[in-house]
Amino acid sequence: MPNRSVLPGLKSARYQEILTDPSYAGQFVLMTNPHIGNTGVNSGDEESIKCFLGGLIIRNLSICTSNWRCTETLDEYLRKRNIMGIYDVDTRAITRRLREDGSLIGVLSTDQSLKDEELLEMAKNWKIVGVDLISDVTCDAPYEWVDKTGSGWEFNDNQSSETFHVVVYDFGVKHNILRRLASYGCKITVVPASWPASDVLNLKPDGVLFSNGPGDPAAVPYAVKTVQEIVGKVPVFGICMGHQLIGQALGGKTFKMKFGHHGGNHPVRDNRTGRVDISAQNHNYAVDPESLPEGVQVTHINLNDQSCAGLVFPKMKLMSLQYHPESSPGPHDSDLAFGEFVELMKNNRL
Template sequence: MKALLALEDGRIFRGYAFGALKEAGGEVVFNTSMTGYQEILTDPSYKGQIVTLTYPLIGNYGVNSSDVESARPQVEGLIVREKSSIFSNWRAEKSLEVYLEEHGILGIERIDTRALTKHIREKGAMRGFIALGDNLDVEALVAKARSLPEMSGQDLVKVVTTSKPYLWQEKGTFKVAVIDCGVKFNILRELAKRGCRVEVYPAFSTAKEILATKPDGILFSNGPGDPAALPYLVECAQQLIGKVPIFGICLGHQILSLALGGNTFKLKFGHHGGNHPVKDLFTERVTVTAQNHGFAVDPTSLPREDVEITHLNLNDHTLEGIRHKKLPLFSVQFHPEAGPGPHDTTYLFDNFVSLMEESHA
């Protein structure tokens, strides 16, 4: 079936639908990863967004029940150049098309994804609407795109967070309370690998409730939307800082930065992919990182008497990491858990465990 993508600035792209045959709308972004489409689809940080994959052939290794980062696909829609008509992998359980259909997600293929990506890079991420059929009213679809809520000001964490606490791994040397802002399963897996008892709590949990469980450490997870629209999480972080070691990832990094007095801003088209070079300013080591965020922390807004910058993005020199000078707290904008992406920075989970060990010494 024919499909049409209409962007809020009036640019249109024509293609063919697959997956669930239904309309879709959201902020259109692009991801430069060459593999890992299933992990991308199930990453809660993509809630409210239609994802364009820049790699030209998608679906060739199918889908399985193990390579997921949440319970279901979270994207509003998927845009690809070509959907593979066959899939071949010993772990595959079904095709990408069937997977999307089962979960009510629309895909659109035979789009010029290079042109779309170039347009987003030049004009910025923008709202888009995908409709099905022939002889569509383009002006009406552009108007629908413009009527969608903007990403700035949106609290999407409340949509993706768990409704009640749950235990990921029961046994462990240290008890880690993970505040679920849209947590990826690989964060939980990395903590479990290091012998942590992993407990996951809703984003609306209070600091008092978290501290009552007597955690050895707290992790603020990744998640979708605008960090400035999450005052309840910032307040929770402020009340937790200094009590136990804290680690923040992506949105969690932004929340901790806001709690420490910083400000955030929206990036033009965000960072989405598995090939972003980041420099550790203390070791001068450069690592290739996985990233997925549309907002960033303003480094000039942080109180330098308490906070020091630890990591810098070498593509656009945006802030990628901080640590507190006196308290056991650090955070990074990139994704050390990968899923998908390089594993260059998984050592940060070891650093978190070391902080908990030091607090017990």
């Protein structure tokens, strides 16, 4: 009987990526599109090796599928993985409530004997602030990433003439982040969230990427310490949770947002060029730009609420983004960020 924070999911066709995105750990996802399950499920679209979200809430569950890549229905997929779901729900009404009041705590149960008062008490007792969810989703041991989807040919134009070794800290990394790095010709080593910085530096990487992940960045001081020990020694790229941890490691503060950012339609402006990209975002916390030290530049702004969406610190060879450049819902708007990271590593060799 899980009780979780309820978040709106705005990607109608990419529900499988949402189901397997570790950033949704400890949360219910409410799909705003009324029809879910039309394309079924296939192993190629998974963003991790398992589902981490607490449950799925939808309006209409498709009883038939229409996609040549489909291997099973959404219902079959959820049952096999013991993920709770509920359909025939007025998701639009709940979405309106979330838009007014922000993320709320919900309870899903099959026990019809429970009274409303008991369910309310369960919801009140569940907390997400200060909870370390990263330890639930990180890998158990280091491994070399082997791309099974052929990034080498799919994005061959991105390939650099040089090969760079990138160590990725797995705070809940999505497979597509690793695929994008591979598409630029990077050799990738993935390490657990608690892996010592000294061991990573001993690998002599060309760069370190701090990945996305779930929960409150203030709940993982060990990760902040790791970032502090690595920043300035090699080029660094932070994405989503990695961005927030970098903000804290530099002396800045993070805060919980009332609404959070979820979905694939967030406009972000690059303050350096004026370019506006459509980005995919999935986070409940943000970096307070006013708390950052001198020399750290806010490069990107979310145009919906003017929150900080990107940082650079040239002195420390550092860049970070609050959104997911690998998702590129524009459809390739944000993918250039990986090219910037490669250039950062290339210039560090000079």
